[in-house]
Amino acid sequence: MDIMVEGAQSSQVAGMLHEREIPYAVAIGDLRTLMEKEQDPIKKTRRNSEISRAMDWKSYHRLDVIYAFMDGLASLYPYLCxxxxxxKSVEGRDLRMLKISNGESDNTGVWVDGSIHPREWISAAVVTYIADRLVRTFHEQPESVTNKDWYLLPVLNPDGYEYTxxxxxxxxxxxxxxxxxxxxxxxxxxxxxxxxxxxEGSSEDPGNIFYRGPKPFSEPETAALKxxxxxxxxxxxxxxxxxSYGEVIIFPWGYTGDPCPDYVxxxxxxxxxxxxxxxxxGHTYKVGSTKDLMYYAAGTSTxxxxxxxxxxxxxxxxxRGKTHRFLLPKEEIMxxxxxxxxxxxxxxxxxxRRCQSTQSCACTKS
Incomplete structure (x- = not known):
């Protein structure tokens, strides 16, 4: 059997094999180096280095950097993402989604998106950070994380994001x-x-900041998510x-003040x-329904x-954050x-835990 192990965990795996008296031999000491030599070593090494330097979460980044970062993760961890x-967006930009999965057939799904409102830069930064940490520390995460397929869309509104x-x-x-x-x-x-x-919940006026469009899913970005x-x-x-911003965690409903069936x-x-x-x-995030904590919002993704x-x-x-509103300082990204x-x-x-403790799991897809 051939197995591929991340460099940081090679000694741990070797120790486990040794303890169980399972004979083994190292066929390739550094697969990544070999792959780079097989292709264009100078170009690929420079590209990965640039991606690594760009995505340091000490600054906000343009769309091309975010997309290069996603491609870089997929290139370095093809068995995981x-x-x-x-x-495509209205102006023809790609809507690029990163999927992280160990490939198990019984995994359930988690969707995470950012920048549906492009001025909220911190949302894209947080989604890329989550993607990076999930991939690079996947085997250190609890089973409740690894038993799921993660679908991450850092920039749901790429045209608007570039425009900002x-x-x-x-x-x-x-x-x-x-x-x-x-x-x-x-x-x-x-x-x-x-x-x-x-x-009150949206607007039929195309000039309004809350314009809802001529019909549901009229926009290619929302239609793609659906x-x-x-x-x-x-x-x-x-x-x-x-x-962003507000430091709140909100859930349905937004279009009405009535509680949703699963409010509690x-x-x-x-x-x-x-x-x-x-x-x-140390930050306090309030929790409640969209209408309770914010305002009426009709036609929301949640x-x-x-x-x-x-x-x-x-x-x-x-x-975050209440003080700086949409202009959260880059020092607070991390x-x-x-x-x-x-x-x-x-x-x-x-x-x-909730699904394991109930005979009929409420989160089963119907």
Missing amino acids: SVNVIG HTHDRMWRKNRARYGECVGVDLNRNFSYGWGERGE RVILDSETNFKVFLSLH ELLEGGTTMAKAIFSSG DWSYAVANILYSYMIEL STANEVMCGIIRLMDFVD
């Missing part, structure tokens, strides 16, 4: 043209509750959409995340994922990302 183009770097830092919508106006608020473009509450989740054979247990369960799961975040970084995609644990995490990852990992434990 892959990059898929799930669609080149033209308008505070841009919120995508870049679709409707008459003389530009942009749809993608987090008002999902079907469940779409158009509810009139101008397609991936509904067409997937994966049983998704968790849906997480990262935003979602409150407990969100509280589990909030406690882990506080223990990690209302849709909960009601239509039947993903019980659907949350929108509003990241601490924000670390505390949120701690919260998400704790949520995975919570979800698995």
Whole structure:
């Protein structure tokens, strides 16, 4: 049998084989070096070095750097992750998703997206940080993390994201043209509750910052997300959409003030995340429904994922920070990302415990 082991764990595996008196021999001491020699060593070494330097989470990065980082992870860890183009934006940019999986057929799914609102730069930074840590420390993670397929989309709105770097830092919508106006608020473009509450929950005016679009899923970005989740054979247990700012963890409903059927369960799961975040970084994240903690928001991704995609644990995490609003200093990227990852990992434990303790698991896909 041939096995491939990450360099940092080679001595541990060798010790395990030795203790069990299993004879072994090292066929290739450094597979990565051999692969680089087989291809273009100078070009590939320089490219990986540039990616490593760029994604240090000490700065905010452009779309090409984020996509190169994702490709780099897939290149270095092909047995664990892959990059898929799930669609195109209005202006023709790729919607690139990173899937992290150990390949087990009974894995359940976790969706994580960022930058549906492009001015919220910290959301893309946190999703890439989570991707990096999951891949590089996968074998150190608890079973509640490794028994899942992770679907990560750092930039759901690539056109808008680039626009915030080149033209308008505070841009919120995508870049679709409707008459003389530009942009749809993608987090008002999902079907469940779409158009509810009139101008209070979204807007029918293309010039409004909360413009919901002419119909649900009119935009290629939201349609791509819908397609991936509904067409997937994966049983998704968790849906997480990262935003800023506010330091809150919110769940359905947004289109109505009524509590959703699983209000208490979602409150407990969100509280589990909030406690882990506080223990990690000392920041207090409030937990509650979208309407209770924020305002009416009709046609959101979390209302849709909960009601239509039947993903019980659907949350929108509003990241730091209240002081700097959308302009969170780059010095807070790492601490924000670390505390949120701690919260998400704790949520995975919570979800698995709940499913194991009930005969009829509430998070089974129907």
